[in-house]
Amino acid sequence: MARVVLHIGTYKTGTTYLQTLCHLNRAQLAQAGVIYPPCGDGYAQHGLAALWLDVPDAVASAQQAGGAQALWQTLTDRYARAPGTLFLSSELFSHWGRSRIDLADLASRLSAFEDICLVYSLRQQADLAQSIWLQAAKFKSPRPIHRFVRKAFERRQIEDVRLDHASVHETLLGHFSHSQIKLVDYHQASRSPGGIGQTFLDLLDAGLDVSQLTPPPPESVNTSPAPLTYWVATQITRGQQQPSEKLIRLVHQALGLEQGQPTSLLARYEYQKFQSRFGPGNAALVARVQNTQPGFSFAEGSVPKGMMFRDDVTQAHWAEIAALLYNERAQEVSFLERLRKRWRLG
Structure with a gap:
């Protein structure tokens, strides 16, 4: 056949x-x-x-x-x-x-x-919306997140x-x-x-x-890269260039994230709005296909345990990022000074 x-x-x-x-x-x-x-x-x-x-x-x-x-x-x-x-x-x-x-x-x-x-x-x-934002940020340029989310709700795409x-x-x-x-x-x-x-x-x-x-x-x-750390890093680079791995590691450290901890570049209320906006349609879709796909399910589910959202990033986090970047820069300058001194002595 x-x-x-x-x-x-x-x-x-x-x-x-x-x-x-x-x-x-x-x-x-x-x-x-x-x-x-x-x-x-x-x-x-x-x-x-x-x-x-x-x-x-x-x-x-x-x-x-x-x-x-x-x-x-x-x-x-x-x-x-x-x-x-x-x-x-x-x-x-x-x-x-x-x-x-x-x-x-x-x-x-x-x-x-x-x-x-x-x-x-x-x-x-x-999750789909978040992943598409990350894809566009990687290969085009980061979109202003508030406008991006608003358009998603208005156009449903x-x-x-x-x-x-x-x-x-x-x-x-x-x-x-x-x-x-x-x-x-x-x-x-x-x-x-x-x-x-x-x-x-x-x-x-x-x-x-x-x-x-x-x-x-x-x-x-x-x-896709880690959502929240990547979004924070793009705010620092202002979208002029792709965030370096070093910058992303510094942001991850400043946010105090544990290994494997889930994050979202959405705010908590935006995440919940996606669920309430599309949940009824998802449920209707599941009911519609039960005759041809018995047992099929597609549920939003609960928020992953320990999820850190965009609105969980505080002024203290930004201050820690600034401090880590300053220290990183100071170490680079110190290394260059030592290198120049060694060349002069040589």
Whole structure:
């Protein structure tokens, strides 16, 4: 039976890790009956989205493979009537910017396959918003946090990512059936045995254990930095440059954080507002999918124990940061003076 599984994201739900894992283990997946095809340059199938999106990643990937139309035709001709499972993954299929995926056209193209499964990964909205801010800060520039959060509530999306999972599901139902849509809770998947990788191997019926596969190298995984320490560090650099590892360590020390202590760049009331704003929609979504995904759950949960929020940073913390920076600078100056004196004596 020709089966296609299209993983559509969303962003910041372990997509880079999963795509790199599949890219590095194409041969083993193929032996297990799962085809993860190369589609242009890179480790994901971003080029397929270039048929509708003008996003640079999609366009560049498609151009290297002869264009998005050619990519789609090749996949259909080669795999639509072949045995096994074709696995495709690109968070660009959940992109919600000026250009958007034509879901009617997408459904038509996938209809060549006998069995269709769209996989959408959900992440708690407060954590998702925070992670997107960190991503933008790393690769673009830090956004003023108050304006960023206000826009998230007003538009119910951040950048090109929709925060309202219930609305995303409703949009997909306009072109795909309930049984064709599979929801994955990012938090539950990442904390389950084998994590995100094992969750998707099981979903694909690969019969593989993630421990059997070559893991992605750490530098290839798009991991977000520690939220609160990174935000504080960007306030010191004024967004003119990326905070150094040394500065981040000093901030971590000044905040008195313990190893592994959770932090949030959101204020406590903002975190709670995310829960109250999106909680009802999340609950309605869970109820809606129970017939096709019995036992599925997606709850905001309680605030992690010991979480430090942005509004927990006090004047005393800022004073400690200033003192540590002053001492660090004094030590550097002292070292340079000793070095100059040694050269003069020599």
